[in-house]
Amino acid sequence: MKRRTFLQFTAPSNIVMAVLLIFPLVYATWLGMHFITFRTINEPAFVGLDNYRTVLADPAFWGALRWTLVIVVVTVPLHMILGFVIALLLDQMKGRTRAFYLAASLIPMIVVPMIGTIIFKQLFEPQGLIAWAYKSFTGSIFVFNPTSMKWVILLHTIWIITPWAIVLFFAGMQTISQEQVDASSIDGASRLQQIRHVVIPHLRPLILLTALIAVMDMFRLFDNVFVLTRLNPVFRADTVMTYNYRTALDLRRLGLGNSVAIILVIAIVVALVPLLYVTYRDQIKER
Amino acid sequence: MRPITHRLGRVLLHIALSAVVLYSTLPFMWTFINSIKTKRDANSRVPKFIFDPTIESYSAVLMKKAPENGLQIGLGLIAILAMLVLLGLFAKRLPVRTGYIYWGIAGILLLVAWRIPTLVKTTGFYDKFLNTIIIASGAVVISIVIGSMAGYGLARYTGISGVVILLAAIAFRSLPRMGYILPYFQASQNTGLKDSYLLVIIVLVAVNQPFTIWMLRAFFMTVPREIEEAAMVDGATRFGAFRRVVIPVAWPGIVATSLFTLLVVYHEFILIFILAQTKQTITVAMAAFLGGVGDQGGIPLQSAAAIISVIPIILIVLIFQKQFVKGIGVGAVKG
Numbered sequence: 001m002k003r004r005t006f007l008q009f010t011a012p013s014n015i016v017m018a019v020l021l022i023f024p025l026v027y028a029t030w031l032g033m034h035f036i037t038f039r040t041i042n043e044p045a046f047v048g049l050d051n052y053r054t055v056l057a058d059p060a061f062w063g064a065l066r067w068t069l070v071i072v073v074v075t076v077p078l079h080m081i082l083g084f085v086i087a088l089l090l091d092q093m094k095g096r097t098r099a100f101y102l103a104a105s106l107i108p109m110i111v112v113p114m115i116g117t118i119i120f121k122q123l124f125e126p127q128g129l130i131a132w133a134y135k136s137f138t139g140s141i142f143v144f145n146p147t148s149m150k151w152v153i154l155l156h157t158i159w160i161i162t163p164w165a166i167v168l169f170f171a172g173m174q175t176i177s178q179e180q181v182d183a184s185s186i187d188g189a190s191r192l193q194q195i196r197h198v199v200i201p202h203l204r205p206l207i208l209l210t211a212l213i214a215v216m217d218m219f220r221l222f223d224n225v226f227v228l229t230r231l232n233p234v235f236r237a238d239t240v241m242t243y244n245y246r247t248a249l250d251l252r253r254l255g256l257g258n259s260v261a262i263i264l265v266i267a268i269v270v271a272l273v274p275l276l277y278v279t280y281r282d283q284i285k286e287r
Numbered sequence: 288m289r290p291i292t293h294r295l296g297r298v299l300l301h302i303a304l305s306a307v308v309l310y311s312t313l314p315f316m317w318t319f320i321n322s323i324k325t326k327r328d329a330n331s332r333v334p335k336f337i338f339d340p341t342i343e344s345y346s347a348v349l350m351k352k353a354p355e356n357g358l359q360i361g362l363g364l365i366a367i368l369a370m371l372v373l374l375g376l377f378a379k380r381l382p383v384r385t386g387y388i389y390w391g392i393a394g395i396l397l398l399v400a401w402r403i404p405t406l407v408k409t410t411g412f413y414d415k416f417l418n419t420i421i422i423a424s425g426a427v428v429i430s431i432v433i434g435s436m437a438g439y440g441l442a443r444y445t446g447i448s449g450v451v452i453l454l455a456a457i458a459f460r461s462l463p464r465m466g467y468i469l470p471y472f473q474a475s476q477n478t479g480l481k482d483s484y485l486l487v488i489i490v491l492v493a494v495n496q497p498f499t500i501w502m503l504r505a506f507f508m509t510v511p512r513e514i515e516e517a518a519m520v521d522g523a524t525r526f527g528a529f530r531r532v533v534i535p536v537a538w539p540g541i542v543a544t545s546l547f548t549l550l551v552v553y554h555e556f557i558l559i560f561i562l563a564q565t566k567q568t569i570t571v572a573m574a575a576f577l578g579g580v581g582d583q584g585g586i587p588l589q590s591a592a593a594i595i596s597v598i599p600i601i602l603i604v605l606i607f608q609k610q611f612v613k614g615i616g617v618g619a620v621k622g
Contacts, residue, residue: 001443005525009440010452012433013496020493021459024470031469041473089304092290102612103605104308107315110604111597112554112570119314119593122321127586129317132334163311167615173288181288194288216461223556244465245557254469261466268461276454283450 025265032259037252044255051259055247061260063236064243067150071239072218075157076211082158083165083210088195090166091173102170109163113223120156121228149228149235156224161217165210172206173199212275219268240264315594322590329586344591351408360406367399412572412592419553419568425488426552427545430499433492435541438503439529443512453504456497464494468561475562487563491552499548502614506540507533543614546607553600569596
């Protein structure tokens with residue numbers, strides 16, 4: 001394909017992305033240097049790098065970052081192990097039974113995160129099923145406090161992201177050649193050895209991809225924490241995104257909120273460099 | 288791997304998978320049970336599993352007041368739906384092009400959805416439904432049209448600028464939404480697009496574009512070059528070959544990508560919440576329900592609203608489940 005044709009084909013998409021993704025980002029960096037509230041939204045006052053300094057000096061920001069990292073460290077490996085095991089189980093099924101089990105296990109991902117979280121939270125309310133079970137087993141009443149809230153957030157996050165791992169691994173397992181598996185079983189490999197030496201190596205690129213995507217998504221985690229905590233500071237469960245929302249829309253410091261977002265953008269892009277490099281190498285090799 | 292054939296092994300497998308099903312659907316089952324309870328039963332501290340079911344909450348979510356001729360309206364709607372389903376089933380036997388029939392069915396469905404508020408006094412919840420349909424269909428159609436052109440270009444072009452666009456797309460896919468809100472908000476005020484469907488649709492198209500072009504590119508890579516080259520030898524232009532030859536071959540992939548885009552648009556909260564105060568989707572409207580846990584309606588009403596708002600998207604994805612899973616396999620990306 002000629003360069004000219006290529007540019008014609010990609011033009012609409014590129015224009016949309018340039019106007020609505022690149023330009024606003026530059027503008028947001030600029031706005032991050034201003035003092036803006038809803039009242040002064042049209043006459044921002046220039047304050048230079050003050051906002052950025054305020055954010056980096058705010059212990060709440062570092063607290064939010066630490067909690068986000070804890071979420072990453074706990075949920076990413078756990079959801080991948082869970083997803084891998086469930087995908088192996090699904091792989092054992094055939095036809096309609098498989099379709100049924102697959103459909104049911106995908107539900108947490110299909111449901112709108114907001115609504116899924118509201119539904120999930122109901123289980124823990126005083127009238128809910130889990131709260132009741134908790135009371136019957138331990139004798140004490142389940143209440144949301146900083147500790148239990150964090151457990152519920154972790155639990156819900158795993159619940160909501162596991163289907164992605166299931167479906168990615170399951171799709172990957174469908175591409176394993178039967179001959180390879182058969183050859184290994186003729187060599188006397190047990191099922192566990194087959195998983196260890198055939199399935200996992202075959203899925204390696206997919207495992208890396210799933211991990212990377214999950215890490216990126218955990219940094220964007222917002223909806224479920226927003227609903228579960230309702231931004232109540234008592235729980236001290238702010239992720240970087242809810243912290244950002246709080247500064248911008250609860251405290252009405254719009255400029256400050258923007259500077260938080262820009263700091264996060266820089267952090268994410270820096271963290272992305274290895275992924276970008278790997279993709280770049282793959283792309284160059286493909287051509 | 289070879290399936291386990293031992294009988295006990297099979298039984299254990301089914302038990303394990305049933306546990307998975309329970310784990311994934313428990314919240315919904317619980318919510319569904321709550322939605323058909325009375326307020327009193329739902330508030331019981333010891334869960335009640337035996338109770339008199341009621342559909343009160345569902346009618347309360349959808350209608351301000353139950354109409355007097357509700358039976359006739361209900362039967363009429365069911366009759367229309369049944370006829371449309373029949374039409375859809377026998378579309379292939381009729382002497383009209385199947386595509387036209389499907390578009391016709393979709394049109395009649397939209398018309399019915401549009402007219403329901405004049406038959407029944409619906410609540411704001413129903414308007415949010417219509418908003419969702421408008422915003423979602425607009426965003427999906429525009430995304431796919433411009434995204435498939437870009438995806439095709441990226442799949443065929445070998446120069447370095449293709450790599451740059453793809454890398455930039457990865458970076459933009461992972462950026463937080465919060466940074467964009469204030470620029471969008473100001474721009475919407477200055478351009479007079481504030482609170483319009485158009486604004487929300489364009490913004491959603493833009494934020495989903497990186498993922499759309501990656502996924503569509505993956506599908507276009509699987510289409511062999513020879514078929515379009517053959518068409519071009521026969522005198523078609525590049526665009527003509529793309530439209531008449533490549534698109535039909537890549538159609539399953541386009542359907543899969545549309546599904547993903549729909550899912551992401553349906554899930555979007557923060558952008559719509561801030562940019563469109565009066566044109567909110569179901570997702571955003573549910574957040575308003577959060578404020579009213581105590582008095583207004585209580586658990587059954589909330590549950591019914593939650594169930595009603597998740598059912599359409601679950602149905603759509605389950606109907607297209609095969610394309611959905613295959614789409615992830617080929618595209619190996621997500622929104």
